[in-house]
Ligand SMILES: Nc1nc2c(ncn2[C@@H]2O[C@H](COP(=O)(O)OP(=O)(O)OP(=O)(O)O)[C@@H](O)[C@H]2O)c(=O)[nH]1
Ligand SMILES: Nc1nc2c(ncn2[C@@H]2O[C@H](COP(=O)(O)OP(=O)(O)OP(=O)(O)O)[C@@H](O)[C@H]2O)c(=O)[nH]1
Ligand SMILES: [Mg+2]
């Protein structure tokens with residue numbers, strides 16, 4: 001038998017709903033559908049009964065492929081160069097940036113690296129205090145200025161300190177910001193220009209639906225995202241947001257957050273996410 | 280874009296004296312896509328569009344109304360109906376408890392509500408019953424200080440913090456209680472929330488929901504409602520680009536209306552929900 005467009009339509013409707021219900025953004029679903037149509041229409045299969053399973057298998061394979069196009073090896077964070085590895089964490093409000101920094105600092109220290117935490121969220125109530133508590137718990141050097149101060153100056157100070165004291169990694173915490181807020185997006189560009197981070201990590205919330213695409217796209221356009229950390233995967237069990245972001249900006253997912261404790265950070269596994277979506 | 284597809288279909292209807300089933304099908308497909316793109320729960324989006332379809336096919340346009348006006352009215356009535364029976368917080372003495380998932384804007388909303396009640400001339404007290412998040416009590420205290428509102432609570436036990444609030448701030452007309460983020464599967468935290476609600480006996484339990492939340496809005500709202508009974512929803516971060524379709528599921532699962540929307544980080548960024556504006560923004 002030959003796979004025809006009408007077969008694809010029938011089988012895809014159910015699969016599309018499964019993807020949408022797993023928080024894969026509509027745009028990503030449509031892109032996947034278009035790719036499947038290219039690959040499958042006209043394909044010969046052994047029998048009519050083989051059509052639906054072939055389509056489903058092809059869909060799963062394309063999901064894994066989308067998530068594996070770019071990969072991020074956590075070992076990159078452990079590489080020793082001439083000077084500290086500087087990483088800035090950005091994202092919209094409440095996604096888990098500050099908590100993620102604490103988790104990553106914990107992991108880095110466990111790998112024998114010295115970490116400096118930069119409290120460059122100088123705006124939100126309690127932001128500096130929140131990171132300071134983590135710094136104290138972890139025994140990390142903590143760099144902060146007055147609340148209301150210039151975030152770029154804090155980041156710059158932290159990098160200067162790390163260089164002077166030969167520290168391995170600087171993790172820069174920034175304020176949550178809506179991608180629609182031009183002033184705050186410009187502030188983020190300034191932090192990047194002044195602190196010159198080696199890596200920009202976009203911290204995204206697995207609970208986010210279609211807006212994940214908008215967020216990732218705008219942040220990527222403004223500062224260039226190197227890798228993504230997807231949090232709250234313990235809450236949004238399916239993890240389709242990973243696909244939305246991968247489809248939107250083609251950057252790898254480095255880690256996923258699966259809880260609030262320091263241990264709750266896992267390296268990303270494409271096959272694991274795809275299994276959860278089709279579970 | 281979706282909104283242009285919807286408008287194009289509506290223009291076709293505008294020219295028609297009555298609507299053909301094909302045109303209705305086309306309209307319904309466009310509405311379905313708009314709803315899904317706006318993060319409305321998949322099943323709810325399908326139900327809503329089915330209802331719109333059958334009404335558009337079965338109901339005759341009243342005399343003097345064009346086919347297009349008739350369809351617009353059906354869509355509008357179904358969407359506004361999905362927002363539930365509207366109800367506003369009374370500007371009077373009461374105890375309000377805020378609950379919700381992680382990072383939704385509960386603590387910030389507690390501050391915003393305090394300011395809102397202040398503007399109505401009421402005395403307000405803020406109690407921090409989030410004993411888990413680092414510097415949660417510090418965050419709430421700073422917001423309280425900005426408003427010159429007394430604050431109580433903190434410590435390491437949520438029930439004790441709630442009791443401290445009731446005792447120390449009992450003289451104040453409005454008492455607002457902030458709680459830690461939690462989710463459906465965290466049994467310890469769900470039990471804690473129930474225990475705190477039992478101690479406070481709040482007049483309102485408001486579910487704070489981030490407008491960016493997708494398909495989890497419905498199931499999580501249902502779990503919060505089952506645990507403590509949600510009486511209202513606050514939809515936050517509508518100043519972003521998210522359409523907030525998750526709010527429709529939250530309303531469906533809790534039978535509680537969206538009482539406020541958050542439109543920014545500042546304490547004055549709290550507004551009443553305007554159903555028409557919300558729905559037209561949602562549909563693109
Ligand atoms: N369950 C769960 N909660 C998480 C995870 N990551 C972060 N959180 C929680 O999400 C909430 C917000 O975390 P923060 O680290 O303050 O988020 P943020 O992005 O720094 O927030 P802003 O700085 O205000 O934009 C906290 O209650 C965290 O404990 C996760 O992977 N799982
Ligand atoms: N732009 C915008 N940001 C908001 C709004 N409401 C809250 N925020 C921001 O969202 C982030 C999280 O707010 P919190 O009040 O800490 O959220 P929470 O629900 O108390 O978080 P947890 O206690 O960790 O569960 C902060 O950066 C707030 O400033 C809003 O309506 N618009
Ligand atoms: Mg933060």
Ligand SMILES: [Mg+2]
Nearest residue numbers: 385386409415
């Ligand atoms: Mg809070």
